[in-house]
Amino acid sequence: MTTEKLKKVMSIVLEVPETDISESSSPETIENWDSLRHLSLILAIEEEFNIIIPTEKIAEISNFFSLIQIVEKLKHGNSN
């Protein structure tokens, strides 16, 4: 669920097809994933999942897999 939703957001923000996104996708493999789009991505994800990603976690996002994990953790932390 989270993975699919994240893929969708990512595909919209980075303007790449969802099929091009895998767990190992990272700023190195997706050309549009530059530092500014990275911030746009965070903004879109935060709104989508109603979470806030703390600065230290932002730094931990190195690829799509780590993003899923961070979002999952924050989602559970938020839901009562």
Place this chain on the structure above:
Amino acid sequence: MKDINYKDLLIEKKRLFDLNKDRQLYRISILGNVTLSTCKEVFEYGCLKLGLFPKVEIGNFDNLVQDSMNVGENDLVIIVYDLYSTLESKNIFLEGLTTEEETAIYEDIVAQISQSLKNLSSVSTVIVNRFSIAHFTDNVLFHQRARILSEQLNNFLDSFDQKNLVSADIDQIYIKIGLSKCFDYRFFYTARIAHSFDFYKNYFELIQPIIYRNTGRFKKALIFDCDNTLWKGIVGEDGKDGVQFSKTTSEGKYYEYIQRIAVWLSRKGVIIGLCSKNNEDDVLEVLNMPNAILKVENITIHRINWDNKVNNLRSIAKELNIGIDSLVFVDDSSFEIELVKESLPEVTTLIVPKEISIFPKQLFYLVTQLFNMKPTSDDLNKTLMYKTQQLREASKSSSISVDDYLRSLQISCIAYLNEFDQIPRIAQLTQKTNQFNLTTKRYTESEIKYLMDSDSYDVISLSVSDKFGESGLTAVCILYYPQDSKEVAEIDSFLMSCRIIGRNIEYQFLNLILNVIAISRNIKEIIGIYSPTKKNQLSEKFYSEAGFSDGLLEGNSYFHKYSFDKPIKEFDYINLSLKK
């Protein structure tokens, strides 16, 4: 704009970019001493929504003067200068600086902005954000020096003599949505992004009137519904003396302000019009009252009839010879507003808010955003001009699918048979309803109770809701079964509140009366009666349109027959059931 989230904005932006390919090109550059990339999408989206084809460029980080040399061809240039970022490189508290050093900071900023403005003298508008210390001074007592510096810089902006310069007071946005929504310190410290996505959505709204003015696309006509929009009450029900629009009345005070805005605009060259489902004479009577604020002479155009408002707005635009996108429409009914939004998305709409006290402010905000507030002498005569130029062209009814819209409403009705709990509201409806009321018989509560108890009568009431909410108990039918002729029934009363007119609910209600209630009594023939009054022309053709015979005049009433030989007009999108 304010309600859209970032992801949806990106999707919508992409769609509009394809749609607006051939629209007017509008070039914006945003320059400054901070990272500005986040505002690009908001500006693009905002311009697309205005029907423009935007080209938005963001200057390089802290490269104001050089960038300003390359954007002289643009329509709009925005300069964002964040004071914190400058002070931080010296000393954020300005402590330990000599007066000379402090003056040097001021002069350096002034020099950068002056030089940039000179480079931008050929651009039609340059917006410079006013200097603010709000986001780094929670308590200004401890930042007196920063405050003074910021005030001096704003004074410099105010005295800078260049016609295309406008200064934007961003503190207004801080006040409006709160600092915590304007800044995201995570990105401020890591990427030097001064303002948040929310801030820029509000910022775009702040500067939107400038874009309107630059591109000649400000609105030209403000069209009002009447009942519960220009005054409190329903003139067809309450009469001209029953509606309220003056500050001396408890509920009218808000509407006085609304009428004053309309009058003020009409003097500024904005066309004021009416589009209302009403009897024309009733409305004109109100406008002709001696204490009326908005008077007939302020109204350039009106469509007061029972046709749908989409056709009426089209015909207004056509007669005034302005684009449909030049109209702003205000109504208290979410039904009408949604119908207009879906069929005429170019029209800007405002729904009268449920919390009426914010209505004047909302309207005032909207008009200052959308209408040109600097009229020329030519504009001043426009009310007159449009009036004399009006071509009395017969409005051709157009082919929008009102049915599709009604279908989307998910109208759902529940009918009640002889329900004692509803006696007060039923009696009230028979007392108050004038327009859609076939016989206009008035009943008291005890009379209704008597009818419910009687074997010769059935009282059926109808409660209506749709996806926007409940309209409540809004229709009543009273059936009479004469003792002498067992298989015949008469529709003694059939009435419906004007709140739900125009949705074909009456036909579906009639269907239930005939095919559920009457049939259960083994009725073979039904007589529908229409008794004309001054106010009920609206319901004149109801029975013949539904499928009854043409009316036979007897005394003061027309008698229409129905013998179950053909189906009654039916609308499958209205879900209507009898409460058991």
